[in-house]
Amino acid sequence: MLLVLQPGKDELGRVAARIIANSVRRNPGLRLGLATGSTTLGMYRELARLHRDEALDFSRVTTFNLDEYLGLSASHPQSFHHFMQHNFFSHVNIPAQNIHIPDGTISGEYERYCSTYEQSIREAGGIDLQILGIGRNGHIGFNEPTSSLGSRTRLKVLSKETIDDNRKFFTASEKVPECAITMGIGTILEAKRILLLASGPSKAIPIAQSIEGPVTASVTASALQHHPDVTFIVDQHAGAQLKHHDYYRRVLEMTAILTPDRL
Ligand code: GLP
Numbered sequence: 001m002l003l004v005l006q007p008g009k010d011e012l013g014r015v016a017a018r019i020i021a022n023s024v025r026r027n028p029g030l031r032l033g034l035a036t037g038s039t040t041l042g043m044y045r046e047l048a049r050l051h052r053d054e055a056l057d058f059s060r061v062t063t064f065n066l067d068e069y070l071g072l073s074a075s076h077p078q079s080f081h082h083f084m085q086h087n088f089f090s091h092v093n094i095p096a097q098n099i100h101i102p103d104g105t106i107s108g109e110y111e112r113y114c115s116t117y118e119q120s121i122r123e124a125g126g127i128d129l130q131i132l133g134i135g136r137n138g139h140i141g142f143n144e145p146t147s148s149l150g151s152r153t154r155l156k157v158l159s160k161e162t163i164d165d166n167r168k169f170f171t172a173s174e175k176v177p178e179c180a181i182t183m184g185i186g187t188i189l190e191a192k193r194i195l196l197l198a199s200g201p202s203k204a205i206p207i208a209q210s211i212e213g214p215v216t217a218s219v220t221a222s223a224l225q226h227h228p229d230v231t232f233i234v235d236q237h238a239g240a241q242l243k244h245h246d247y248y249r250r251v252l253e254m255t256a257i258l259t260p261d262r263l
Pocket of ligand 1: 038040066067132135136142
């Protein structure tokens with residue numbers, strides 16, 4: 001586990017974008033797992049800038065998004081399809097056929113749809129680099145507390161907390177979605193490398209629980225302790241409850257000397 005501590009949201013976005021850009025340069029056919037949420041915005045902005053100013057080429061990259069609200073069409077302004085199009089895909093050169101996001105408009109035969117999504121990840125050769133945010137309740141994707149730590153892509157009922165957190169993005173007359181399709185914890189853990197981004201004081205407790213607490217389905221991000229290659233990129237607010245800062249700093253310094261291409 002690597003922990004990269006940054007002063008604020010903008011800086012952590014730039015660090016994440018640099019790691020992604022280096023991965024794409026090393027492997028132009030990178031299979032990239034993507035996340036939504038306000039924490040990822042700076043990262044997408046920086047990737048768009050690298051494409052525009054430094055000719056970072058995404059033409060062979062394949063992407064798989066973590067999740068989508070059930071019941072929202074791709075054109076709904078709060079759908080994750082719309083988020084991705086607006087904040088990333090419209091600014092870079094990923095071919096449309098290489099982009100995969102769960103379809104929020106399906107109705108019925110959910111299991112079949114979700115196993116097809118899993119199959120498309122497998123057929124692409126698996127995910128090389130998965131980006132994650134974290135919910136206030138410690139969820140990754142939409143794997144709410146009590147999700148099975150072996151779960152696969154499936155339909156998930158959202159917790160009250162998550163619905164309340166999302167309410168601000170919807171107009172008063174709109175119903176906030178109560179369900180989503182999300183990659184499971186088991187799906188996420190199969191990615192070769194994982195980057196988790198967290199910013200702000202509301203993430204301080206879930207970050208400390210995920211990194212230094214017990215592995216528990218009550219904080220699904222804690223399952224990342226079972227993954228061999230996770231990098232947490234957090235700002236000082238999200239990292240405020242961690243106990244072992246000194247150790248994380250030394251690990252980072254050694255990493256910069258011994259394996260600088262990881263940063
Ligand atoms: C949603 C997404 C998560 C994301 C979380 C945090 O719940 N399903 O993947 O990590 O939001 O969002 P934010 O970065 O806006 O705090």
